[in-house]
Amino acid sequence: MNKINPRxxxxxxxxxxxxxxxxxxxxxxxxxxxxxxxxxxxxxxxxMTKGSMPIEWQDLKNIDIWQHGWx
Numbered sequence: 001m002n003k004i005n006p007r008x009x010x011x012x013x014x015x016x017x018x019x020x021x022x023x024x025x026x027x028x029x030x031x032x033x034x035x036x037x038x039x040x041x042x043x044x045x046x047x048m049t050k051g052s053m054p055i056e057w058q059d060l061k062n063i064d065i066w067q068h069g070w071x
Contacts, residue, residue, distance in 0.1 A: 002061045002068050006031070006039045009057060014044070015067040023049055025070050031057070 014026045023046040030043035042057040060066045 002063055002066065004057065004060055004068075006033075006037075006057065009039070009042060012068070013070050014060060015069065015071050017063075017065055017067060021049075023051065028057075 009028050009031045012028050014028070016024050016026065025047040026044045027047060028042060029045045029052065030041070031039060032041045034040050039057050042055050043052050044055045045052045060068075
């Protein structure tokens with residue numbers, strides 16, 4: 001399990017364990033919080049294609065899907 005601090009999500013880098021369409025490296029480009037400091041939305045962007053998609057930030061904890069950093 002990847003340990004993640006929601007306050008440090010923005011601009012963090014991730015590697016997909018099972019890349020699809022040659023999209024392997026990603027970066028978190030937008031994180032929104034509510035007034036209590038809870039993440040309400042998170043946007044991840046593929047580095048190569050610049051394609052963005054929303055993601056549940058808790059999914060990044062799954063090491064079978066995501067690895068922290070670029071490898």
